[in-house]
Amino acid sequence: MAVAAMATVAVLLFGLVACGNDDDGASGPPPKTERDAYTKWFVQQAVDRYERTGRQATLDYYNNEAGSDDEWYIFISDTETGTVVAHATIPSRVGTYSADNVDIRGHAYGALLMASPESGHWVDYVFFNPQTGTGGTKHSWAVGRDNLVIGSGWYEDSYPVPRPTKSEPGSYTRAFVEDAVWFYESNGHDALVDHLNSPDSTDPPSVDGQWYGFAFDLNGVVIAHPTVPENVGMSLHEILGATPEGLAAADEMVAATEAGKWVDYTYLNPQSGNWETKHTWIVKRDEVHIASGWYESG
Secondary structure, X not given: OHHXXXXXXXXXXXXXXXXXXXXXXOOOOOOOOOHHHHHHHHHHHHHHHHHHHOHHHHHHHHOOHHXXXXXXXXXXXXXXXXXXXXXXXXXXXXXXXXXXXXXXXXXXXXHHHHOOOOOOEEEEEEEEXXXXXXXXXXXXXXXXXXXXXXXXXXEOOOOOOOOOOOOOHHHHHHHHHHHHHHHHHHHOXXXXXXXXXXXXXXXXXXXXXXXXXXXXXXXXXXXXXXXXXXXXXXXXXXXXOOOHHHHHHHHHHHOOOOOOEEEEEEEEOOOOOOEEEEEEEEEEEOOEEEEEEEEEOO
């Protein structure tokens, strides 16, 4: 009987220890092939950590790679300031304003994420995929807790298809800018400036035939230009202001939003050496505008 009693105690003891060390819950996580279920479970682990350890400990934990698992990573935003306060895979996003975020297709997803209820909801949008180095349709599950939104998501495998060709100059321009936006999302402001200030940059290219990427700040001061380096440090008003049309175009360019904006003006084509109509697509991200365009003669 003593042996049986000891065995019972051992079972109870080791059973309690096993349960105490099981952070995944009694049944463990769903398989990753069940992407929706795994995403909700992954976010719930972060919510549980927040409720167990508090705000600062949670932010410290998820502001490094501990908060990522394959394509899943935790992001956390503050609903009072509208800023990202934790990002497991893209640290340059921390501190950026995200409440007004609009994806490359013009979908305003930032406000939807900020409005996430305690019960959670799904928000779909196009976003940079750190694993593939390009954009993808992301399905995010986001949960509100106090003044925080805690989320994660999974990516569609088939975005983008097909890629525009140069025979479609408008679509190709938008894709060219999109590549630069993904580079910014992945590497941050300073890396983008260095990348676009070199005409030899690749992956993505800073120059491709008549297409070249350039960037300017919120005041319209050019901070990167791979083909006309003397433009760096000059304002768009200085560069385009020789005519009323150019001044108006400069104002329109500075007014571009996260949704993107087309602005047309006359500019020197470095390839042809002629003054031609330039169609420029501009996308705002945080404190920078990222742009490129195509030329139309005649």
